[in-house]
Amino acid sequence: MVYSFRPYLFVSPYSLYAVFLLGCLQIQLGVICSVGIWILSEAKLQAAQAHQTWQSPLGLTKQVTTINPESAEQYSKPLPYRLKSTPILLAAPENFNPDLRLPRSLPEAPQQNSSPPSLPEPPQNSSPPSLPKPPQNSSPPTTATEAKTPNAVLESIHTDYHYETDNFGQTNFFLEPTVQFRLRNGNKIFFKTGFNFFEKRGVESITNFPLQVGWQGKIGQVTLQTAAGVDVFNRLPTAINLNVKVDAPISPPRVSSSGRLLSAVIISGNLQQGPYKSNARTLDNQITAWRFGPDLYWQIDRNTSLFSSLRLGSYNDGNSEVQSFSRLERKFGQFSLAANLFTWSYDRDLERTSGYFSPPDFLVYNGEVAWEGDITQFLRCRLAANLGRQRLKGEFDNANTYQTRCTVKLSPSIEADLSYSFSNVRNQETGGSAYGGNSFTGQLRVKF
Numbered sequence: 001m002v003y004s005f006r007p008y009l010f011v012s013p014y015s016l017y018a019v020f021l022l023g024c025l026q027i028q029l030g031v032i033c034s035v036g037i038w039i040l041s042e043a044k045l046q047a048a049q050a051h052q053t054w055q056s057p058l059g060l061t062k063q064v065t066t067i068n069p070e071s072a073e074q075y076s077k078p079l080p081y082r083l084k085s086t087p088i089l090l091a092a093p094e095n096f097n098p099d100l101r102l103p104r105s106l107p108e109a110p111q112q113n114s115s116p117p118s119l120p121e122p123p124q125n126s127s128p129p130s131l132p133k134p135p136q137n138s139s140p141p142t143t144a145t146e147a148k149t150p151n152a153v154l155e156s157i158h159t160d161y162h163y164e165t166d167n168f169g170q171t172n173f174f175l176e177p178t179v180q181f182r183l184r185n186g187n188k189i190f191f192k193t194g195f196n197f198f199e200k201r202g203v204e205s206i207t208n209f210p211l212q213v214g215w216q217g218k219i220g221q222v223t224l225q226t227a228a229g230v231d232v233f234n235r236l237p238t239a240i241n242l243n244v245k246v247d248a249p250i251s252p253p254r255v256s257s258s259g260r261l262l263s264a265v266i267i268s269g270n271l272q273q274g275p276y277k278s279n280a281r282t283l284d285n286q287i288t289a290w291r292f293g294p295d296l297y298w299q300i301d302r303n304t305s306l307f308s309s310l311r312l313g314s315y316n317d318g319n320s321e322v323q324s325f326s327r328l329e330r331k332f333g334q335f336s337l338a339a340n341l342f343t344w345s346y347d348r349d350l351e352r353t354s355g356y357f358s359p360p361d362f363l364v365y366n367g368e369v370a371w372e373g374d375i376t377q378f379l380r381c382r383l384a385a386n387l388g389r390q391r392l393k394g395e396f397d398n399a400n401t402y403q404t405r406c407t408v409k410l411s412p413s414i415e416a417d418l419s420y421s422f423s424n425v426r427n428q429e430t431g432g433s434a435y436g437g438n439s440f441t442g443q444l445r446v447k448f
Helices: 016-040 042-051 069-074 280-284
Strands: 152-166 170-183 188-192 195-200 203-219 222-233 239-255 261-275 288-301 304-315 320-332 335-346 362-374 379-392 395-411 414-423 437-447
Touching: 188 222, 195 280, 203 239, 203 280, 362 395
Parallel strands: none
Antiparallel strands: 152 170, 152 437, 170 188, 170 195, 188 203, 195 203, 203 222, 222 239, 239 261, 261 288, 288 304, 304 320, 320 335, 335 362, 362 379, 379 395, 395 414, 414 437
16 A cells, blocks of 8 residues: 655645744743743642642543542542553544544543543532631731632643644644643633644645633533634634533442542533634635534443444534444453444535545444553553454445554653554545555643
């Protein structure tokens, strides 16, 4: 199978380098401002240490996941626990539909659809108890200092990187940093920006600067995350984007004495609206879409899990879609086996006019074999292979995907991921030609 691969720096030698520098300056400015806020609030960090055990409710993502130690009191064992990282799914809707990839949506740490939904955390009484007021005729001792909780504490900065290309002249590049703060009441806010680039044969290249502000909090046992922003383009009108995600537990998670998850059932509701970032031609046609639907994550036992997702979509060109994905996984120590099933259908095939892959009947099913383990104390890697079949318009073909991913622990607070995958699962009409797509994905995480 023949496919082409060109490094990103050589994608567009005429204009991309200058625009990329502008994007990097924008990202650096955001990081510098964030670090400045952190330094200004450093004097208050000691008072906030009592709240630093609060972990993100959107935790079951494709990266390292934690649960609030305080929440263990409501479960069978009063011990804090940590869940194993969930690997990037090779045969998930994200791999067939670029717009659904987590780095382009809410930072669930990230963002997600194929990743299991978050585990719930119990409501927290994060407000400190009130101190008794002294009599009006007396004054507090001059030597006493009153601890104050800061309004916001810089919690983490993570930067998502994604570069994909195929043998039909299509290139998509994403670089999106997200800065996250924890508020005094335990809720979180985040700010995301970045630099994205799209190139397709026969279409003038497009650059994109996303700007997004989000909030995450709890209402009872329900976790709510919302985000809204704008997408700024170099030669297209500015577009609005919106994301809403709700996670609710069907049954409370159970954990073992060693901290391993034994069972859980979580259901999620998702709503997305914004430009369809499939390729340069789709953006050039100013295609936008609404997508909504539920996710279900079921931890059957300590080694078996089931994830299922359904998405309904409505496009501004009058098209509509139905997309479903299911994955059943079983772990055997460092090895795992999984079965994946993906279906995708559109009301009309508008690839020639609107530019996006819109099959009336698309089916992919495969089996996955994977190994994940520690190479050294600071290096952990995962190797996986998917072998299966794909059907498009009644014709069957092989569907294979190969992936490697490594996580490097640079320090107790800094981690980096780098992943490469090759797949012949189609995301466009290719006629009788074979399809081949390459993808580089990475993330840099810094915790404070």
